[in-house]
Every structure is written in structure tokens, then in C-alpha cells.
Amino acid sequence: MSSPSFPMGPITGHHGRAVVVAGDDIDTDRIIPARFLKCVTFEALGPAVFADDRAELATAAAGPHPFDRPEHQGASILLVNRNFGCGSSREHAPQALMRWGIRAVVGESFAEIFFGNCLALGLPCLVADHTAMLAIQAAAGAEPQVPFHLDVAAATLTGPAGPWPLTLPDGPRQMLVTGQWDGTGQLLAHAAQLDRTRAALPYIGGF
């Protein structure tokens, strides 16, 4: 399923240049518009990430979109604001970001399904408070060539300035640093308990 460059095993940190996509409530329809969901594999999604926003900004005074600016090519840390990834449950959204090259996201808050989808793919999403996020974004904007270092275990981000403290709940943090974020194996390990739980549910046998 995954292309070879997708993460595997423990994810303790990431080193790379950052790209800012500013704004609250950026939904998954914007990250990957629905027409690109007509696929039976995720492979071709990378170039389509933010397709409509990028097209809109291509000709706008405020454009081009950060993902189209030369200085951000090869960036791997995405810096966002509040409620990033809200809306549809489509895993195509983190898939598209990852296939474009994103390997970590730092933002003020994330929609839950999006956060879970990212975790299942080994894409860490860490939270900075509002003031810190604005400072991080300003630093990244001022010196786009300077790489950042994200420490997942310590939950800190260091770049042209910083370090900034971030937050990541213990569960996901453990899963990332121990390499257990790809959880199918863990779930299958509890076969006996699964059967016990199932058998105790009255609706399973039709009451």
C-alpha cells in the first residue's frame, strides 16, 4: 500500500524545512477535493494536494499557494492553525500531504478523525499554542531555507528560533516513539479477549 519512502518503525523526530498554510478550519475537501477520490489506490494523490486552493491562488495577487513557491519545494514540516483537517474522514487527505512530502504537522488544533488518520500513517501532528504558533510561522516565513527540528519524544520544535514547547497526548506519543502506530498487529494480538467481548454482547446472537 505505502510507497517505499513512507515511514516505518519508531518515529522519534523529524528534521526538515517548513511550509506554512495559514488559516483556521482548513477542511479535507480543500486538502484533497472529492474528484480526486475516484481512485482505488492512493498513489497518484501527491500532486493533487490543495488542488483547488492552488489553482485559485495561481493567478491571485496573494499567490501562489505556499505549496507552489520555489522556496518550499522539498519542505516536509507543515505549519497550520486551528481545526486543521476538519470535515470528511477521507484518509486521502494525509495520504496526499505525505505523497507531496510532508512528514510532520504542527498546528494549533486538529480535527479528530484527521489526527487519527495521520497517526495510523505515521504522520505526527503536534499542537502549539496560539502565540507560539504565530511565532513559529513567522520564523518559518522569514527564513524558509532554515530547517526545523521536531522532537516527537520531547514534543519540541526548534528552528531559526525556539525551541517552542508543543503538546502531543501520551498515547499517540508512545505509539509513535515505540513504532506501534501501525496498530493492526496489536489489535490482532488480543484474539481471545475479542471473542470474549463479542460473545458477551446480547445483539451478537440475535438476543
Add this chain to the structure above:
Amino acid sequence: MSAGTLYDKVWELHRVAELPGGATQLFIGLHLIHEVTSPQAFSALEDLGLAVRHPERTVATVDHIVPTTSQARPFADPLAEEMLATLEANCAEHGITLHGLGSGRQGIVHVIAPELGLTQPGMTVACGDSHTSTHGAFGAIAFGIGTSQVRDVLASQSLAMGKLKVRRIWVDGQLQPGVYAKDLVLHVIRSLGVKGGVGYAYEFAGPAIDALSMEERMTLCNMAIEGGARCGYVNPDATTFAYLQGRPHAPSGEAWERAVAWWSSLASGPEAGFDDEVRFDAASIAPTVTWGITPGQGIGVDETVPTLEQTDPDERPLAEEAYRYMDLQPGAPIAGTPVDVCFIGSCTNGRLSDLQAAAAVAKGRHVAPGIKAFVVPGSEQVAAAAEAEGLDQVFIAAGFEWREPGCSMCLAMNPDRLEGRQISASSSNRNFKGRQGSATGRTLLMSPAMVAAAAIAGQVRDVRELLPA
């Protein structure tokens, strides 16, 4: 921390194990799949050499990509045809029931599972679609999942989950005529914000909720996710049981009595503790319309588009973006906004009672010149029931198109879409930029009756003016 709520009880009953990372492994009672978010999950399963653990607990249908004009195979769109063929092959290979086109049971996944009696109180329900929250209307804990999690459910019939907090949304009073569950939920989201529910399950309760039909409760829970709450639910009661009785997958005979007793025992009791509670008064809610680019940007049809000064400072950048995108003027009334396309359908509002409410407005009237208006029933069963009542004829006589069931212009993965800057009055659930198939298309969310009123007037119109006094 919540205690004694339906959410707590159902969580406890389905808890399999605590996982090393701190998450809980939860058994999934009902898994629903469709053609868009399942193919990659089946491929992943194959890569891992795993089987489907409980194929009898997964049910499939096809909804997102189906055309609504002609559903003859193969579809005109080869990509859509490939997606359906892939689903058919995966279901056949793994022994999963697929309610396909023409089976009499096909339709939007969140419409068919309840109508077949698959969704029942006390279940955990998962589906690779965020509007899975719909099934909470039955007192199920139902949530949307991503494709990796679809793989996990197929492989293990369970998921790694973190427990949510529970917020009770208590609604007093009664909805006024012309005001529907859609207006109620748009009002709740407007008040609590699109992020307000993050981290919460929403329990909807109170006299106004008790009075809602099952179809209205589904509309309400469907949009819990638009308020950020991954699941929303209503405690099961006599209305729930009456809806379920006699449905194909509902228990019958003596099992029925046992089921009702168990279901009743799951409801949040008077002693239940919540993490938070918010109160609303149903009587004060007007027909509600969105003016912006998130479902939280809603106002009463008799209100004006909020100005920047009237907007919370935090929300101002989004408001400015919405003014630009929607091309609506701050301070201008929303009523009278001209529309181009009127869409009645979706898992939010594509059920029989939705079509009845819209038909009551359309009856004896005609769609305004230049307006494209169409009705897409939520399922084959809804279509048949509506046709048996003659609703299709009411719509056709009024100038609406009557289509085949599917998701249609809710997300425009099929040929039904906005063109260019067109603006729609839509009974669906999302007004995100580009949601309805044009990167610059615009969406006004509202109830099906309000969509019918907009179609007749050619502009946003207060449906209460068109209803018999």
C-alpha cells in the same frame, strides 16, 4: 469525567483491552463500507496476508459515485465503474453482503443501515465516512474512520480508540412549524462552533429531542460531526423501538422483548454525570441558512449576514474569507439571495419525511425560471415509498427532476455538480469551498423545505411564508 451515560455503558460493553499506547481496543458491532474508502483497505489486508475476521458484521453498499440519471452498467465514467467493480469483487471474495444497485436495498450507507434495521441501540458502528454519527440517533456509538482503520476493522472487528468526553445538549420547548431538525442542528453548530465539539460525544436530550421522529434524530446526529463532535446520540426510547420493529434485521418474537429490555437499560439514567452541558430553547429557533464556508456560519433566514464587528475577533479572518468566496455582503439580508441550483437529498436530508416536507412546499407551485432543481432520494426504499405516495409526481409537476438514489451533489463525485460560480440551496451537510464539484461553486445549507421554497422563489425565502397558516 462522564459516568453512567449511554456512551459510558456502550464503551464499557465493547472494551476489549487497553493498548500499550494508552488507547482502548473497542469491538465494533456493525461495520459499514462503501466504494470510496474501502478499496485501499482491502488492498492493505491482502498485502498483510490477512482475512476479514467477521465478514457477517460488515455490510456494503454503493452510494458516493453512482450516477443519478441512468444507473445502467457499465457507468459512463470508467473510474466510477472501476470503483464499483472493485467493491463488488472485494465483497464477493470476502463473503460480505453488498446491497447493490437494483437490489431494492441500495442507497446512501447512512440511510440504508437504519432502514434495514442493521443499526440498533447499544451497538458500536464504524464506517469510513464522517457522517457515521448519523447512527447515534438509535443510541448507538457511531463514528467515522479513515481507511487504515477500515483495514483494522476488517482484520480484527475492532479499533484503537481514545475515550471522548460527553456533553449533554439539552433542548427545551418545541420546534415551531417550518422549523426542522436541520435548523436545530445548524443552530447548535452556529452557537457552539465547528470546533466546539472536538473531544466530545454529544448527547442530545430534552423535551424537544424526545418529540423528534427517528428520521429527524438522524438528521440531528448526522451533523454532530460538523460541530466537531465525532459522535452524537439520542437515548433509545419508544420512538426508537417503534421505528425498529418489523425491520428486516431487527429482532422479532421473544427476542424482541429481550432486545427492548436491554436497549432500555442503556439509556443515560437520571444519575448520569456529564463533562459539560449546554441548553437551548427549540421555540426560539428560526429556519436557519448558512451564508459562509463552514456549517458554523449560519443565521436565521430573517437575519442579516453578520458584519465583522458582529463577529468574534477569532472568527474574523474566516468571515472575511467567506465574504470574498461567497460574494455576500456583510449586513445584507440572507433572504432574497438568488440561487442557481436547488438540491434535495443526502444522508442528512434524503429520507421520506424530508421529501414529504419539501413536497408539501412544492405542491401546486412551480420552480422559478432558470433554476435547476432536483430531488435525489436517499435510497431505493425511500424512492419506492415516495413514489407510492405520489411525491415524485408532485415534484415533477412542480418542475423538479426526480433522480435515482445516491450521494449526488452532496459531494459531487458523480456527474451532479455545480458549474463555475453557481450558488446552490442544498439540503446536504457541507458548504466547504468547492464541496459541490466546482472549485468556485457556492453552497447555502438549509432544510429540504427551505430548499423547495428557494426553488419556487428563485432565491432564499422563509419557508414559513409558504406553509398553510
